[in-house]
Structure formats: C-alpha cells, structure tokens
Amino acid sequence: MTATPDARTATATPTSIPRAGRTPSAASPESAPRAGARVDVTALGRLLDGRWGDQRRRARDLALDPDLQHVEDLSRTEHRERVLRQLHLLVERGDVLRGFPAELGGAGDPGGNLAGFEELFLLDPSLQIKVGVQWGLFGSAVLQLGTAEHHQRLLPGIMQLDVPGCFAMTEIGHGSDVASIGTTATYDPATEEFVVHTPVTAARKEYIGNAAAHGRAAVVFAQLVTQGVNHGVHALYVPIREEAEDGTWRLCAGVGSADDGAKGGLNGVDNGRLWFDQVRVPRENLLNRYGDVAADGTYHSPIESPGRRFFTMLATLVQGRVSLAGAAVNASKVALAVAVRYGVQRRQFTGAGDEGEVTLLDYQQHQRRLFPLLARTYAATFAHEELLERFDDIFSGAHDDDDSRQDLETLAAAMKPASTWLALEALQEAREACGGAGYMAENRLVGLRADFDVYATFEGDNTVLLQLVGKRLLTDYGQGMAKIDIAGAARYVASRAADMTLHRTPLRRAAQSVRDSGSMARSAGHLRSTAAQRELLEDRVETMVAEIAGALRAVRNASPAEAAAEFNAHQHELIEAAAAHADLLQWEAFTAALARVRDEGTREVLTTLRDLYALTTIERNLAWYLVNGRISAQRARAVTSYVNRLLPRLRPHAVALVDAFGYRPEHLRVPIAGDGETQRQEEARAHVRRRRASGEEPVSAKVLHANARRAGGAVTTG
C-alpha cells in the first residue's frame, strides 16, 4: 500500500501527483519532502513494528475479538471478572507465555513476548496490567529470583492461571525506596520455616494487583532475618487464599487484605492491600537464586555485597519498566491516529473567500499541537525498539553480563519516563484537539488517558527514575575524569575554563553571529544537518552533567549534610540533564532508523519528521542554548520559523504517517476516527445544494445588510 499525501484529499491536491526524474540530490535544501513524495505505508509500518512485528500484529488482531474487548458501563466487580476471564482466554491463545523458557511450555522469546504484551492495552489497559501482574511480575519473579525447584513446582500453575498471584513489593510507607520496606521474613530453624510478618501499618503491602480478589499466592518482598542478622530484601512465595469446602477462596490464616476500591483508571484490576500476622511458609519458599538460608539458619549468597545483591535482584525485574514504556509509545500512536484522522475531516470556521470551512489540520496551531508529538512518537518508537533488542539480548542469554544489565537498567530508566509522559501528553492533546467529541468515552482517548495516568508513577516513579539516570551520568562523567592522564586533565580543565569564559561574555555569541550573518535560510540549513543536531543535543547533556559534577566536586570534602544540600540544590538540573539524555537517545534512534528506509519518498518525509523532532527539542531548550552561547540569537530565531515551515510540509503526509502505526479502524473502534464526520458534511452540503436549486434557501440578512451598507443605504446602527 502506498499512500498518496492525505488520501482523503488526494484528488484535489496537485501535490499528490508524483513527479518523475527527481533524484535525492535535487531535493530541496530545506529538507522538505519533494512535492510528489509519497510514503510507503506498508514498508514504513514494517520498519516501525521492528524485529517482533509478527507478535505485534498478532497481538493487535486480538482486539478484533469481541470477547477480548473492553466494554463500557460494567460495575467494577463485573469489569474485574471480565478481565480475569479474558486472561484465561489469552492463556488458550498462548502468546502471553512466550517469555517463559521453552522447557516449561513457553517460547523462550523474551523480546517477542514483550512486543506482544505492549499491544494489549488496545484490548483494555486493565487487561494489559493484569497480564503484567500475573506473568510479568508474579511469574517473572518466580522465574528470575527462584531456582529450578521453584520453576518446576510453581510456574506451571502460574502460567496456566490456576494460581492467580500478586507481586507484593510496594508498601504504604515505602514506594520508590524498596530497600526500606518493613515486612520481615524471619527464619525459624526449629520448624525450618520463615515467619512472614507485617510489624506496623506502614509495612502493609499496598496497590497490589490481584490482592483484593483473585490472588491465591504472592511473591512477598521482605527483610530476610536469620540468626539475628537482617540480610536485606528477599522474595518469598506465600499462599494467601485457600479453597474452602464450599468452593470459595478465602484468605489464609494470618493474611489480611483490603480492597483499594475505585482508582483513577485500570478499574478492571483488583488492587488491594495485604498484610501478614506471623504467617509461616516452608524454608523452600524463599526464592533463593541470589540468597539462601540453610536448614540451620546459615545465610548464603553468590553476591557478597548486600547492596549489589539488592540491585541485582531488582534488575532482573526490569521487564515491567521496559514493557510499560513500549505500551506507552503505542498509546501515543493511537492518540495521534485518532486526532489526525479526525483533524483531516473536521472543519470549523469559514476560510478566506469561498464558502468552504477550513479543515482543522490545516490550521497552523493544530499542526503545532499534533506534529511535534507525532515526531516524538516516531523517535520513541525507534528508541524503544533498541531498548527491546537490548532486553532480549540479555534475557535470551545471548549477551548477558553485569555491565549490559546495568546499561539496560539505565536505558529503561531513561525511556520509561520519556515514553509514559509522552503518552499522557499525546492523549491529552488529542482529546482537546478533538473537542467535545474527544471527551466522549466511546472515542477512547479519555479512558486511555485515565488508565495510563498511573504509568507515570508505577514500576518506578518517573522523577525517581530520571534521578537514577542523572546519577549514572554523573558516575560515568566522574570515571571519565578519573581515566584522563594528568596532561589530559590539565587540557580538559583549560578547555573548560575557556568555555566558561565564553559563556560569561558575549564573545562567542558575537563570533557565531558573524558566521550566521547570512540569510535565515542558511541558519536553518545548518540546523537541518544531522551533525549539527547531534552536536547540539549531545553538547547540552555533556555540559549540564559537567556543570553539576563541578559543583558537587567543590563540596567533595564537606560534611555529609552539606554535600546532600548541594546535591539537592542541583536536583532539578540533574533531572533536566537526564531528560536531555533521553531526548538525545531518541534522536539517535530516529536518525539511525532513517538509514534503514529504502523508499526514497518515505525517507524524505521521515527525515523532515526527524528534523521536526530535533528542532522542537532544541526550541524547547532554546534559552539554554542561548545562555550557553551554543546558538546565536539569529539562529535561534531561525529555529522557530523553521519549525513553522516544516509543519505544512508534513501536513500532506499526516494520514500516511499515522496509518503506518498499523492501528486499523477495527483495532481502534473509535467512531471519530471513522468517516462519520465526512459523511455528515457531505449530507449538509447536499442539503444546501438542493435547497438552493429549489429556491428554498433563505437570503442571508447579513448579506443584505452588507449590501445595504455598501450601497450607502439607510443603515443607522452597526
């Protein structure tokens, strides 16, 4: 399928006729797609779907099954039961188990598993999250933190959903700071059991999926205590509900639970609290891959350092973060697919001259609202594919080592905030861009937004994750410093000093102004070069990190309290630097993807979109570039005017660009993304034509009034 520019209006648009005989070298110097460029929607779709495209497309097609779709107007209880039934259906279909090892009945395909999972929100985000809880968290914890005996004994029931379960990590008192949780698992050598206990209210497990109703067991994270020593957080398998004689499932003795009730979204998931009053489980229920207790109570671990052990254990659970980021990217695609398809139909306010009303997407502001988000969604898609490749590399065992796991952890920590906030922004902008129609539940934008809201704070609070990325950037920077030899360090310091001097005087800017003194077009031309974009985006991250490192180095020998205060005084900057790092990663992934596009027209359009990504990212941080002398005032003016020039160039390709996401109308089930608006307009136009032809159409008093005024008639007021 090759889409002409905006299929709906192609016949009326002369630019939709492809011109032959143009070569890439003849392309406009301002990165516009040629007038006749077309997007090859099928090929672009394949590029976007990436390595696990088959899994993605198969998962999307699940949304065609009415039994797997979300239905409105269920009570919370009905919604929860429906989602549980849907999980059983998914077990029958099989794909949700791809991530488990082949020997256990999975497919040993961690990447493909996540790729498919990332589409499930299309059915219902509650379904997606319940799948994530069951197999991505509960099952994964048993797989990753347990050993062969656990796999044999526990995974079959988990995989087949005979044992719906909980991932009981978060507590009321400790969300982000998992190391400080208060639940204890104290070993009793007399009975060879662990005693799982909730000592205080703050240590109750909170927001736990499957806890309120369906969970029969839980992986409980607790401080492991044996022989009077607390070995830190470990995970144990704890049954929480048992079947009574009447066939109902009741809480086990000592286990408490409360329903979290209504939430902002995801109400098909039965979140709740869990607490334990001296609940005993056999020693074998400790998931003991990274730490074990012998019958006599002796503790053993393959990782000596308690800190490293803790982070290693948590790192095995990174797939939640990775896959939610991917789901969020896909939610952005859906938001933009809806808003663009509606925006190319909907008309409002009469334009110049003729009687036709202007299509929403022809308004500059409408393009400004949607196209930069479209560019970010493309960038996030390509960046996510790279993240998923790395994840698969490690968890398939192809390239698994400590450094790779740490890199993956950092990459996921950078991508998850970028993608989840993008989704919220795209869903909200799309909802507002669709006006009142956007607020109707049937058009799905509000429901998706409500469900995805929590993606910003669960599986790692976005702000906490960005701080983690920032700290890693600082560490890497510090190591870079440490490795420089003395002469190198001196050079480095000298160059930094010179740099700082330049920032403090207008000299560097003055110099650039001279260079830029040519036309606006030349400034803009510079900004569309890949090398210039890379330099600007890289430079910002590096400089911000270097400045923070410099400030922190100055208090290296201060008291811990002073050092902490100085760190806190730079927290906002550090988080900004981490976000800038994520921007850079996305830009790099987008740029790398351009090289993989064979079709010339598609590449031209995508290059324009990539430029829009770069320029709007630079525009958002323009003050930084100006203050730090990286961009002259004149070039800065070119940024905004160039962004405004790119928008109408992308306009003819907007529909093709969202079609390539692969969400067909039957996947979306969104009325305003269909052609109802176009049909109503045609009906209205036909009505006026008929009335005019029959002479029934009344004369407009406005026209009469204007004519009278022109004729100098007896118009006294107005």
Next chain:
Amino acid sequence: MTATPDARTATATPTSIPRAGRTPSAASPESAPRAGARVDVTALGRLLDGRWGDQRRRARDLALDPDLQHVEDLSRTEHRERVLRQLHLLVERGDVLRGFPAELGGAGDPGGNLAGFEELFLLDPSLQIKVGVQWGLFGSAVLQLGTAEHHQRLLPGIMQLDVPGCFAMTEIGHGSDVASIGTTATYDPATEEFVVHTPVTAARKEYIGNAAAHGRAAVVFAQLVTQGVNHGVHALYVPIREEAEDGTWRLCAGVGSADDGAKGGLNGVDNGRLWFDQVRVPRENLLNRYGDVAADGTYHSPIESPGRRFFTMLATLVQGRVSLAGAAVNASKVALAVAVRYGVQRRQFTGAGDEGEVTLLDYQQHQRRLFPLLARTYAATFAHEELLERFDDIFSGAHDDDDSRQDLETLAAAMKPASTWLALEALQEAREACGGAGYMAENRLVGLRADFDVYATFEGDNTVLLQLVGKRLLTDYGQGMAKIDIAGAARYVASRAADMTLHRTPLRRAAQSVRDSGSMARSAGHLRSTAAQRELLEDRVETMVAEIAGALRAVRNASPAEAAAEFNAHQHELIEAAAAHADLLQWEAFTAALARVRDEGTREVLTTLRDLYALTTIERNLAWYLVNGRISAQRARAVTSYVNRLLPRLRPHAVALVDAFGYRPEHLRVPIAGDGETQRQEEARAHVRRRRASGEEPVSAKVLHANARRAGGAVTTG
C-alpha cells in the same frame, strides 16, 4: 489564626520564632521573607476569598452535608438521579438563585451568585455543571435573551426546578463556530408559530446537559427565518418532554433525543443529543430581547447589524465562561492543598547522616513541581476576583455599556484558558507528586481531573478563545496606530526600526552585559523589582503583537486567500501573545493585591510568591527575552538560579499558603490530606525504638559488610 512556618515542624524549626524590631526596609535585598516571618492565615484567607467571601465560605460548607457530597461507585443512572436530587436540595438552600432579579425571588447578586457557584465542584463537579446548565445557561438565557413576559411565565418554573432544561446551542457539526449552526426556526404567519427543524444530521444538538433524561424544555439556538430572510442565530423556548398519563415524562412529538453515554468525567450530568422534526412553538416563545418577529412575519431588532447582534446576544452569556474559570482556580487550590499537606508528611529515602528519611517537600524537585503552580494559583485567584468584579459591575447594572461588555468578554476569554489549563496541570502534578496514593479515587485528584478535563474545551474552546484575545490585541494595536499623528508615526517607525536592528546584532545584549557585569545578586536584585517585572512582561506582549501586526500589514492588499494564509502562518504566535497577555494580567492582579496586605509577614511571603510567579513566567519564555535582546545571557542565568533560591524560602510557609485557601480537611474529605501518614511514621518509629530497647532488632548485614570492608576483612566480591 496565625500560622507559624509549617505548623507541623514549627517546634523543630528555629526560623519559626518571629523576630521583633525588623522593619520592611530592613528586609533582605533578595525578597526573602524575614527568617521569622509568619503568614496570617485568617487575614490572607479573607483577602483570597475577596468581596464575596461570605458566599464562598457558605458554599464550601455545603460540602459538609453528606446529602450533597459525591459518593463513589454509583452507576451512571444512580449518579444522575443523585445529582438531580441534590439540585432540589440546593433550591431549598436558596443560594443558587442569588443571580436572578430580586423581583423574581433571586437576590440580584450576580457576583455573589458566581462566587458561590465556583465552589460547588467541591461537592461534585457533576453537581456544579448541572447547576450551571439549569440556572447559568438555561435560566440565564431566558433572563438575558427573553423579555418581561418570558421572565414572568418561564423563570419561576426554571428557578424552582419544576422545569429542568437544556441550553441547546452546540451542534455535532458546529461547536466553536456558533454562527454556522444548521437548526432552523422558520416563522409561519398562518399559525403565528415558529417551526423548529433539524435539516441534517450535522445540525443535531450535541453534548447538551439535561438532554438525555431530565430536560423538559430547551432554549434552542436556531437560524431565524422569516419572509424568506435568514436573520441569523436566535434563541427559542421549546418544550421537549411532556408528562404522560402514567406520570412519566416522554419526548414531545417531533423531538428526538439520544444519550451521550459515558464521558471522561461529569457522569452525573445526562448529556445527550436533541433534534427536531418540524416542531411548532408559538411566536411568543422566541426570546425576543435582541430580535423579534411581528405577527405578520416582519422582523425587528434594536441592533441593525446582524453581526453585532449576534455578538451582543452571545456576550450576555459570558457568565458560564467567567464562573468555570473561577471554579478551575479553586480546583487548583484543592490540588495544591492536598499535594502540599501530603508533601510535608510523606518521607522517602534516607537523607545525609542521620537515619531520618527526607520529607518530600524538602526535595528541590518537589518544590519545583508544586511552588510555581502555587504562585500561579495565587495569581489566578486575584485575577479572577477582578474578572468577577467587572462581571458584577455590568450584570448588576452598575456600569453597563457596550465597551465594558466587550472588555469583559476579552478578559474572560483570556482568563478561562489560563485558569482551566492551570487546573489540569495542578491536578496532574499533584496526583503524580502523591504517587500511587494520588491515583486512588478516595484522594479525589483523579476524579477532579477527569471532571475538569472538559473545562478546557467547553464554554469556549481554550485555543479558540485565545485566538479571540489575540485578535482583540491586534485590533487595539491597530487602533493605537491609527490614532498616532504623522510625526508620531514616524517616530514610532524609527524606534521600531532601531529596535529591530538591535535584535539582529548582539550590540544591545553586549551593552546589557556590561551593565550586568556585576554580581549575580545584582542581576537577581533587578529582576525582583516590580517595575522590571512589569516591563519584561508588558514588553513581551506588546512586541509580539507589534510583530504580528507588521507581518499582517504587509499583506493588507493581498488576495483574501493570501491574507488568510499569512494570518494562519502567525496563528501560533498570536495565541502565544494572547497567553502572554493573560500572564501579564495575572501578574498585575497579584501585584495589586500585595498592596492590600496589611500584615507585614504575610506581605513578605506573598511578595516572594509573586516574584516566583514573575520569574518562572520569564523563565518559561527566556528564549524570547534572549533572542529579542531584552535579557542578557548573564541575567538569564540569574533567573533560573534565583528561582531555585526562592523555593526553599517559601518552603516554611507552604502549609500556611494552602491553608489560606480555606479548604479544611472536612471540606476536602481526602485521606492523604489528613495526618494518617504522620501517624503511620510515628507508629513505625516507635516500633523500631521498642525493638532496639528490647534487643530484638536484628543487625544489618549491610553494616556488617561495610565494617568488614573497612577492617580489610575477607570480602571478595563487590
């Protein structure tokens, strides 16, 4: 009540002790409140509540009545019925009718009426909107567009809720562009009736409150046709449901209705569609204040120009826009009250040195997220009070003229987007700042956000409103140009030209750099002066408008299509200019309010907050100031570092600043705004103390490991 800085920690904070003998002139040169400054919460609350404080407080106290509160987990039908019953209760209480004339049983108090209305979201936003539909839109339309006969005949039933009704303006095909609606009301002199008709699907009334279930009549906006002439949009009173013999209410013959079903929020309002198949109403049902049809079909209007008539009619309905803006400001207050009260209790991650965990609101990033929103909420509150004063001036009849009405219209069009987007931002930031707890429905942030979402697009789409403001700014600018004499014009052009030259060279910046070459503190000191802030905020609006005007003047003689294209090419800038105008208005209102603060400590704290408003507004647009040579690079650096210095200075007053909003815990009914978190922490600390005292607390393996490493022990890994 005088709040010490952060009441919860006051005893531990030496800065909470007020120092005597300091005079305002001795205040820090950097606008910090003195170390011992206190906020007089009661007095500040009265200032915030403004002229109609009694009505506001009375309306807030309605939320103490369980019958008027929102309850979770109702079906949509139950929710709608509950809200309808609540409306009847409000009629008994009486305040919702304050806006109607005293002779009809109201209080002739339009300002007080809106002030009370603006608090009703606290009960349930669905209740607020249903009140708005019934009395603010349906009733108001009869009052404002009808005449004495209509008032006598129709208003008693509307006021007493015997006739729940609809405001049937918006159509599927035309939301923002009301002038283009398709419903017709054609006069038939034979029967002296109007025939109300929906000619095409696009002309069906859509998103109409009370249409799906409760409405018994509607004010229907339609193109008025008589004697073959269309006189434009007029309003008619049309019964839509009648009581059947069995006591149920059924649609009248010829009236169609459909339920809009589930929405993103406000599900206690029965929105729906309405359409008419040749429905006849008596001639007297035309609301004829601005246009009437005589028995023979002759049309009369006190306003000759159809365009002016249309805008005059619409302008009478401005109160919806005004009051939703006010409600949105109050929703921001609630969001921040919740997030701040939780933020001063909740702790996460251990700080430097001691074992205590750090309070969320002591993190710089947490302050960065919440305090600028707090400053904007204060600014919006004061700006809204001015808007409400103007509204009351006109609608009470005190100062009612065409110019005042136009100014009010523009002011409301600027404030409504600013306030409603602020509310969405504040609610979302608060929700994320409260983590998982913020996502629980019981903590209300998610529900309020879902309900307020539509405030951004109904009663005037925010983007369309800002464009309206932008056009008014352009018109005023053009009139200013027209009034300048020739010599003046020459001077103007010369100064503009010089200005432009400065923009294109670094000279002006260089000059400012020299001026700024002193310390960072001097730059910051400059930015805290009221005059400097005013100049920067005013200058931006004026310069942006002038630039757009210049570009449009250049195409004055172009074809309509070219002129429209040029206008569209500046649409984004124009909307930015309008938003900058709103920023300025808010800053001015905040600044004016400072002069009304008698208490010195309160004034110091509020001045700091006002400075934060100004500086974060400037920071958000810093690139513009740099590119246009208004701020040097050095001063620009001072902006961000000064913002970061203001945050900790406001920290001790954060609780007082939200307490002054007047939303007590029993108004909010939000668990996390209570002291549960503090109690849980105390319980946990007491538990650890007890265990330590009894020797039961296990030793930390982490500590043992660290000690072993320090002792050079046999640690082999990590």
